[in-house]
Structures are given as C-alpha cells and as structure tokens.
Amino acid sequence: MTEPLHEVRLRVNGTPHQVRVPARRLLSDCLRHDLGLTGTHVGCEHGVCGACTVLLDGAPVRSCLLFAVGVDGQEVTTVEGCRAPGGGLGPVQQAFVDCHGLQCGFCTPGFVTTITAYLRANPDPDAAAARAAIGGNLCRCTGYQNIVASVLRAAEILRAGNQVRP
C-alpha cells in the first residue's frame, strides 16, 4: 500500500512552491528534501534543540514538530531567506560573522531565524534580554557568549539602517 500524497502550497522565502507529500512528511524534511533548502538543520527531531527553527508567518516554530500538510497556504522563512534583499548577508547573519557567533554552524540557522523574529519585536535589547531571547536554542560549540554578542550586534546593524530587514 503506497501512501496517499497531498498537495501543499507554501510560500518559502517569498517564492511560491507546490509539493505533493505524504501526510506524515515533517515540515523540516519537506524543506530539506522536497525543496532542497538544506540550511534548516535537524538536531533532535523532538523540538528541544531549536536547530530546525523557521519562521511561520513571521513567528518562530520548530519545523521538526510540524507536518508539511499542516502549514498549507502559509509563509515560511528559513535561514536562506534571512539574507539581505541584494543577496548579501542579512543583519543577523552579518552579526554572527562579526562576533564569532558560530563554530560548527549546525545550530546557527535556528538561531538566525529566532533572532530575526525577536529583533523585529525587540529592536533594542540589553545583554540580559539578548541572552533570554536565545534561551530556547541549544548550541554545543560556542558557550553562547558570542551569540549574545551577535544579538546585540544585529540590533546595532538594524538600528543603523545599514541593512534592510528581510
């Protein structure tokens, strides 16, 4: 018995997509395998590590805990969509480079999406707020100190208006 397929329409990083997937296809697998957007990483598949975080209609969600069929018609932003409009690094991405906010880079996409959403609502955090903002994502490499610095740096870049928000 082959599985029935369902048609799902998604806007991912501004581009409309139409995929036919089984009901149980995780959004993370749909993004990675069906759409080839491998920037979204899967670290635990039970919603704890946050590496797979994407923005669903602008709000951070764990894409490993959602079925692709469940987000039909919605707007998804992945780390690939956090670039600057011209294709250069977006403000949060640039901040991670500036502050050595990553080492192996596996958890980084989940931080970039999380911080992107956070700074839209909180453009001027202090260090304690920045630390709290990343409190739901695991990183095994950096000890978080430079990620906290990256949040503050990204806020600075955004405020300076050097980059346009994605």
Place this chain on the structure above:
Amino acid sequence: MTAARIFGEPIPRREDPRLVSGAGRYTDDIDATALAVAFVRSPSAHASIVDIDVSGALDVPGLHAVYTYEDLTGRLAEPLPLLIPHPALTAPRTAYPLARDVVRHVGEPVVMVVAADRYAAEDACDRIEVTYRALPPVVGLAAAVRAEHAVHADVPDNVAAHLVQEVGDAPAAIAAALYRLRLDLTIERSASMPLEGRGVHARWDEVDRSLRVYSSTQTSTSLRFALAAKLELPVDRVEVVTPDVGGGFGVKIVHPWPEELLVPWAAIRLGRPVTWIEDRREHFVSSAHERGQAHEVEVGFDGEGRILGLSVRFQHDNGAYTPYGIIVPVITSTQLLGPYKPGAYRVEFTSLYTNTVQVTPYRGAGRPQGVFVMERTLDAIADHCGLSRVDVRERNFITPDEMPYDHHMTFQDGRPLVYDSGDYPALLAKLKKLVDWDAFPALREQARARGRRVGIGLACYVEGTGVGPYEGAHVRVETSGAVVVSTGLTTQGQGHETVFAQIAAQELGVSLEDVTVVTGDTRRFAYAVGTFASRAAVMSGNAVALAARKVRGKALRIAADALEADPGDLDISAGVVRVKGSPGAEIPLRTVAVLANPLRYAFDAEAQRATQFAVGGGTDTPPVAEDDEPGLEATDYYSPIRSTFASGMHAAVVETDPDTAEITILRYAVVHDCGTLINPRIVEGQIHGGVAQGVGGALYERIEYDEHGQLVNASFMDFLMPYASEVPHIETDHQQTPSPLNPLGIKGAGEAGVIPVAAALASAIEDAEGLTGTGVRITDMPIGPARLWELRARWADEDSGRDGR
C-alpha cells in the same frame, strides 16, 4: 599590507558567510535522492538473538534490502578493528558490524534496512521481529567488579585492562608523611553530544569500480584505509570526503563505525547511492559516552601542604566494547598530575566491561576526571592544614626553571611524559588578578551577613596536546596567484579554513584573500591522522608552515633567476617578490608560478608566457632541472618527538540558594596558555565552548542507566545540556609560553576549556556551603540542586549524630 599582521590577529572566520546563510554542506545535505538506511537496534542490554524474522517487512513499499549478520561476508563479517592496542589491554573486545548471536548494550545494531526514504526504512524496521533470550545485564562499576555475570562470556572477571605506573615509592612516602588523607572521588557518564549526529553517504561508481564515502568523521584518511581493508577494495579505489561537520567533540574520532562500513557496502551491492543519518535517540544509545570513573586517593603531605606521596586507584567503565583501547584512563592517570610535582606517585586503574554504550574520548578525554581528583585532593590538603587553596597549589607547582620537566611516566602517545614549557606561578598570579581572589573573603562575609551563600573555587590543569605521529600539508601557488592549501585532518567547527590560511599567508607573504584551505578530503591529501587531542593547530598548522616555507624557497630561487638577483636579497609581500632596496625590481608570485612550470602548449595568456620559446634559457640544460619538479608547490610534514603541554587555570564564583539548593555561577574566569596564538578570537571561542561543556558536566549532564541497562534519559528533554541561561559570562586572559618543540611555538587549545570546570565548581560550591574546616567535601559530579539538597540533609544528619555522641 605586511604579512606579519595576519598571524596572531583576531581575524573573522572565512567559513562563516556560507555557514550563516544556509549554504553549508553537511552529510545529510549531499543527496536527498539517495536510498535511506534505518537499523533495528537491540532493545535489551544483554541477550542472545534467538531468531530474526524479516518476512513482515518485505512488502513495505519502497523497501530495497534487509541485511543481518548472516549476510556479511569476508572481513566485514569479522569484529570491528581494535584501533589502539595497548599491552595492558589484555582482553580487548570489539563488536561486529551487525550483532552476531549476542547483543551487549541497548542500541546495538541488529538488522539494517535500506529503503526509498527514512520513513519507509523505519516502517520496515517496525515489522521485523527479533526474538531475544535475556541474559543478565552488568550495569555500573560495582556490578562489573562483583563479576557475578560477565559481559563477554570469555572475560569472566569483566576486566578489559589493568595498568600500574609508579614513580618512586608512593606507599612508603605516604606512610612516612606527617599527614595523610583518603578521598573517594567519582564522576558520572556524560557524552560529546554534537548537534549533528553521525552520518554516512556512499556512492559506488560501477564503471571505474571506485567508492566515494562522505562521513561526518574526525578522520577521513584513517576511515579510508579502514574501508579499503574491511570491504577488501584497493585503497586507490576508495575516497573519503568530510563535508561540513556539525560538531564532534571526540565521538566522531571512532571509526569505522558499523554504519560507516555497512552503508558503503550496501551502496556497492545495490549500485545506488545510500545515506544513513543518525537520529538523536540512536546517538544516545549507539555512539559513545565518557567520563564515568570512580577513584580512591591516598595522599601524604607535610604541614606546608607539600605533597610527598600520592596514590590513586581508579575504575574505568569502558562499556560493552573497547574499539578505541584504553586511551581515556591512560590519560587520566598521567594528566591528573597537572602543574604539580607530587613526590612519589603511584597510579593503578582497572578498565571494566558493562552492558552499556562503549566509552571513547569526549573533549578532555579523561583529563576532567584527573583534574577533579588532583584539585579536590589539593583543596582537602589546604583545608586539613588550614592553608589557603592558592598557597597550597603554588607550593606544589613545577617552576619555570624546572622546564622541561620529566615526570618519568609514559604518556598516551607511548612517549615520555615531559612538559616542554610553561609558567604556572605567573598563570596563577594572572588568575588571582582577573577574579579578584584576594578581595573575595570580604565579599563572602558581606554576602553571608545578608543571608546569601557565595563561594569561590579554582582549579589548574596541564594538557598534553598535539600528539603525533604526524600531519602533512600541500601548498600550491597557481598561475592566477591563488594559493591552495590542503591538509588531511578534518574540521568540526575549529576554524581551520581561517587559521591555516593565516599561517600560509604569513609564511608566503600573500594576502589572506588569496588563500583557500581544504581539509579532510582524501582526494586532496591522503596522509593524515585526524582531529582530536587538541592537535589540529599544532600538527597541521606547523605542516602548513613548513610546506609554505618550501614554496617560498622555490619562489625566491625562480624569482632570483628572473630578476638576476641573489635569493637572499628578495622578499615577498602582498604576493609580489621584490628585490629589497630596489624599487621596481619585482615579479608577482603568479608569474613565478608560470615560470615554475615550463609548458609546450599555450592554452591561455599565462601559459603562453611559460612556453619554451617564451621562457628561453640555455639549450644545454633540461627545462626542469634534475633535482627539481614543475609547479610552484610543495608538500611537507610535521612530526613531533612528543606532545606539547598547554596549561590553564579557572576560577568560579558561585551562589547556592539556602532553601532550594539552586547553584548559580556568578563569575567565571579563565587564564590560558596555549603558546603562540594564531587567532585569539578562535582560541577564545574554543575556551567559551569548552567551559559550557564543563558546566554541563559539572552541574547537569548525567547519562542515566537503570539496573536493566536501559538508558532512561536518551533525549534532549531528559539529558540536560546547558542553554544560554545556564552558562555564565566567561572572562579570559592569555599567557603565551611558546612551545620549543615546533616551528610556530604553538600548543593545542581545543579541549582546554572543559578540563578543570567540574573541579573549580566543586571547590566553589564547597566554599559557598561553608564546609571549610568541617571535613565534609563535595566528592562526586555532577552536582545539581537535588544532589546538593540530599547532601545537605546528610551533612545535617551526620552533624546531629556527632552532637548526640
């Protein structure tokens, strides 16, 4: 513009732009169309396999193959290799790629399923019925020692290894000492736990009968040789590529994993690309753990706190198999000495089998346990003598004038344990200043007066880094001026693309932007050892420097000919060879690269300048001299006589809640000496990450087996790794004591941060709890609020017991 500004500078990482934008390429990103693998793994810690019935799986849509041990042939059907034999490892045992007759831990692979995707593969796994007959499990060191049951039927005492090292007569020195103490010190299991698990992708080319394997490994070159051996393929038909790797921390140095053999084997049999990506539960139950050890210490010392004799006996839980030998307890037994000279020293360990996941190095590799033992002992001595903890350490330090210092022991590389350089008193002075050590007692009293419990602790370590046998590098200047550096060891986030480029740019006199670095690809560099033991910067860094120096020498020789100058009068900067003091007398390195390769055919403008008619020269000598080679490139290797020893000291200020026993780290200070710094920003990042893992090991992380051998916290919900809220801001300061053993004077930095954290926090918690002078100590890690709560209750009971007597 000068190259000297590149080496030692905190240059941003060159790998970051692709990694922050989702353009990294990890093993699971390589081929979404490959067949997917899932495994039926043992649900039981110890059992005989009675029957495997795969019939229910055969009609699962998308199924391609099901394999059990019976399907394995040739050398693949033999046990996995014992990677590091040791004379003391008298009963080594390794697993089969798929279980044969008996399973010895939960998670051991029993059946391999290959299907169109992972969903289908797991469907098939669910329908495979394996019948087991339970055997009694051996869980924990106590059960292993009792040996009522054996993990391996032919090892009835469960003892894999037993080793004694002695310097002087420790029992006599202890017996003769003015004071003696005994301590029992225990550290529980944790695990590397990289955010990316293991993963393998293999593709077989039937036309030229070659295999390419991508693996999330810490050693591509050794995996290649292992694959060739186990799959019985010529080595030159096997390529191993390490793509971006999402963290390693030790666990990915083990090879070949069963999956690393079985996935390529299936790819060959099926003639299709095959991928296996480990899920998180698989990583918990089927990769490797570390840290679990129980130690008994006897120490004899004088009234000044000087150690006269030290005897340590410990038991090491090596899990079900010993593929990586006994490196971890060997390192504990040698590195617990730290920056100290203990007088006479005796260390004895027993490495024991249990029905749990195998134990192999996790960042620090036995050192966190050793440092915990030594530093807890020094704190106990200070307390016993009524001395300050820093004074006791200082009195036992090896002093700078005693370097190089020979401990007269054998280190993990089989070489003498000789410290090459270091200045421990200066490091301690830096630490005291950084953390305001001398001002702390007043702060502690002020806090106490307000009902708060705060305490300070410190811990010191010495880390042997940069173990051999060698690493190599190839450096080539292309006719475009691009410099391509290749080295065989792998990268898991350490920034090698940046630091090796810094070294090459510095040595060659080119700009950083002209240099690209390739690591971990056997197509590019076939001879290497791997990335572990804080060795990459020391080993490959020096190899890159040596190869670049050769290239520089050749470039100067060719340029000297072209410029009709003496090579000694030439210098290279910004990619141009110049005659010193003669403005305008210069030739770009890219043109030197053209001249280095005399050509017959002019396929582009640069090549045209290298054809024989263009180059000219004498007609009575060959275009390539007898002792020369074409191309502006060179390979060289760095092979040290022994390890180089980095050092550092940590101090922690903690607060313990009088009611809830919650433990909060208020300050954390690190001073660190890894010799000459290549890139301080990257070194600091390594320290931060190490400390975070140390905090996890000290306060949160505990791999928990029940008495049946079930790993009961095998998820990120239950195995508590630190989030940002648990890791303190880390203050750092550096000291640079160059290593005399290598051309760049560098020492390793990768593991350092994790090593003394448990010891420093134990010391600080003990201080916060006001245990000084009570004889009560923190003796086991991790310690969380629940554990501290229990201890407080026990201490209170003991107090009232004493009062009642």
